[in-house]
Amino acid sequence: MTINVVLYDTNVVTCVRQPSQGPTFGIKGGAAGGGYSQVIPMDEFNLHMTGDIHAITAANNLLAAAIDTRIFHEASQSDKALFNRLCPPNKEGKRRFADVMLRRLIKLGISKTDPDELTPEEVRRFARLDIDPASITWRRVMDVNDRFLRKITVGQGPEEKGMVRETGFDISVASEIMAVLALTTSLADMRERLGRMVIGNSKAGEPVTADDLGLGGALTVLMKDAIHPTLMQTLEGTPVLVHAGPFANIAHGNSSIVADKIALKLVGKGGFVVTEAGFGADIGTEKFMDIKCRYSGLTPQCAIIVATIRALKMHGGGPDVVAGKPLDHAYVSENVALVEAGCVNLAKHISNTKGYGVNVVVAINKFATDTDAEMEVVKKAAMAAGAFDAVVCSHHAHGGKGAVDLGVAVQRACESQAEPLKFLYPLDSSIKEKIESIAKFYGASGVEYSEQAEKQIEMYTKQGFSNLPICMAKTQYSFSHVPSMKGAPSDFVLPIRDVRASIGAGFIYPLVGTMSTMPGLPTRPCFYEIDIDTTTGKVMGLS
Template sequence: MTLRKPVTPTPLKRVSPVPTDIEIAQAATLKPIAQLAEEIGILPEELELYGPYKAKVKLSILERLKDVPNGQYIDVTAITPTPLGEGKTTTTVGLSQALGAHLGYSVFTCIRQPSQGPTFGIKGGAAGGGYSQVIPMEEFNLHLTGDIHAITAANNLLAAAIDARILHEAGATDEQLFNRLCPPDKNGKRRFAPGLLGRLRKLGIDKTDPNELTPEERSKLVRLDIDPTTITWRRVLDTSDRFLRGIVIGKGPEEAGFERETGFDITVASELMAILALTTSLRDMRERIGRMVVAVSRSGEPITAEDLGVAGALTVLMKDTIKPNLMQTLEGTPVFVHAGPFANIAHGNSSIIADQIALKLADFVVTESGFGSDIGMEKFFDIKCRYSGLLPSVVVLVATVRALKMHGGGPKVVAGKPLDPAYTDENLPLLKEGLANLIHHIHIVRKFGIPVVVAINRFHTDTPAELELIRDAAIQAGAEDAVVSRHWELGGEGAIELAEAVVRASQKPRKFQFLYPLEMSIKEKIETIAREIYGADGVDYSPEAEKQIEEYTRMGFDHLPICVAKTHLSLSADPNLKGVPKGFRLPVREIRASVGAGFLYPLIGKMSTMPGLPTRPAFFEIDIDPETEKIIGLS
């Protein structure tokens, strides 16, 4: 089968005015996923079907295609968005449809799986919109193939293992613990369970017979002596639930004396989700899971999932999640939907594995990093590309008239409320004031040595004069091109000019460079990001953060990259400061270590790792027609 052959496009059934997203998706013609797989060069034995329209792809494909050169690697990012979002996923899909269905290139889209927190909360779905969507959009936005549920189960098994270990160690002698963890069989023989082998290796004990262990070795093997005050591992749920941010556990009668304060994170902010996105093989995933640090012993030793003997079981729960999920756009081009880390909390990019496979199958791989270039794109470069070794070709920077007017001092934009006339009527002075935000983001991209094309996502209220003002400013700031795109209204046809600009830019020379070397200290790396990306005057650390930096440096974690968790609604830590704020400092509240994923993440200001539901959540609109079984209200 010839690789890099474009797929047979699926004709759009466009209607004017444009219907709702779900109406468009449900009226679409879907290719059987096995047909799409055949068109793009995936063999039947490399495919695991999940119904007729989605499938998982086995990692064995990478070995078969290892000698095939990679295609071009495109990242789609954005300026600082309004709370409504500026159509980044829609642009990603529209660009792919233009490349694959209209210009004759083979193309692959690689995006994240959305969390059900925002889907039922304030944002709604994340499959794109209008005539640039991933379908079936209901399955995309809901359970898909169960990856997020598997991560939730694995995460909470580890949480349970931590508290159970503390409880059982407290009530037993070393000998009793040894007998429970290495029980003799009916013939009096003992064996090391697989869950103990990692702990043995860490201790440097090279013995295969448990009976040969000295009393001191037995004690080190079975007694972790976790300090409960140092536990950093929290339980997770893929639901926005503010009342789980802080809880007390251990209130049952058998757990008296073991109560402690903890809390929940949303699943997509978990380290296991980050590991799924950054891993490169099943072996690598198993090793990363084993390295996850969950607490510290009373003697100052980092306690890992491997020490707890649960790393193997977690990998078993997640073994199918490592396979990317294959879907399609409205125009029949292929999409990998894989992993779903939040960008303002985690690193906000889809998986390395999906990109690796897609780059072997396509001329162009269009991926998306979460929120603005200061958030997801910086992490795409400094974390994802650092671990993948993949070099980006072009960055597409999405901008809208309404967002730039907001940054120019326009009225507050609130999700669910009508836009002020300032955003729907021509207002060139207001727009001109906001262009500084666009220029700042162009400069961020250029710091990494990558060509940038600005995609102006056009709304029907935008005027020619406003669009031309943005285009001129973008090119003067160093963009290779700035193109008005109408993909929401027209699908790939509306993004042809954008696609042509991206193809031209992909041929330009590039000199990619990371923002900082890993040899920098923790503070130096944080301060480089704060100064070079956000424009901060400096960084202020809480006493807790200072202590954590000292502890992580002692443990040897200071060589890890930095994943800043901060608001996406401003370049600063204050979501109310728009445009390009000046004279601010970055307040670091605490720093957490995701050692298995491979980064440290500072929490900035009031940043929360568990969202809450708004007064009128998106679930108010969602229901099902019992007669047709059609889902209604997803957007």
């Protein structure tokens, strides 16, 4: 299942996420869409675009380098020497605080602005972050699926003797900086969010931020161009705003608030903006409603659930689809019973999405191997589950004319939308209460917390972060934590193995089950098919 959300109730602008190089070269191949809805220029879309992900990678790794460097210098210098290097005198012998240093002083409750007026105790508090290496949650990133970097050690050089610690790499789109980009509303807001990102704790248990390290401004400079969405188009000329690409499993998996607001301004009164909510109701929609809508202040008018016969057959008990292998016979021939069995998954997506108070329209994607009998089963099941409408679409093959009925249904759904948006939980409930509300939403009978998760929840609550929304890091293949549990599983216990925080982005993210923040390459990655025609310069294999 994939879910799109209509933000406004005939011009259309679509907002989509920028693809990551990891899946593009490793698993999924091109991410530009298909048929007449393909975003062009396709190769630019799937490759470097405007360099947003490169900017995120550079900013993320600058912060990672600053963390280890600060620990190194604090370990080898006295308070006075450290302070003298942080605030060196100029040619006239005068010292000054950089603007970002004044932020730290305010945080510490020190009102002085002249470095020479600080007492020895104030010098120590200002200059010494005293980062606890065991508490560091900030990891390095790269935009390649590299499983061998999931766990590494740093500090093994001869000059860093005794500074070895264990860390690892995430994929770039899992960086908190990507989530900040997607949830920010302005350049000023992005500066504040980047500055308050928490990288770990001091040995006294106090959170240490990017601004404490002096980096909030520099990170914003690296990201100053990335805040601008990229305007592209489909093969039929529909405008598409491409911006941000937060990892849907780890972050909230939606295109940016900035792109949505620009799109709303472009279409004007009476226009439509269709923005994606990556994956299904359990990941994309829940995060869209409970995180993105809270920060944007925007209210969706309708949700479109995109359903395919093949996916429903898999949820009905069909065999797994293996990348690089031909589709099983079950997916290319009529099997009404298998489709019918899989519709329990669609019904769960519909009921969950309707719970937010929005109308649901089901778009049934028609492929050449789908039969009328199979599509009729889906339509009946969708309506029985409470969908506003269910429409067969052939836009992949026929372009816009293959989705006219869908457009009419969406317009009617938006016009009849009257209920206010209902969030799944109040922000002032505890971290555990919010996690357990989402688990119930999935169909779980309870939640099991690891010792590490309990420890982190207690710490974030003590630090005053318990009022943030929750962003579950979970598989997209099942409502549960187990990818093989298809359909609409229930009465399972959801295991929370760890809980981390993206304070700058503005959410707490529990790691559910074995969810990894760095994907791995399969035996036969997509890069086997990607090449270039050296005569024409045309890129091949990305579509």
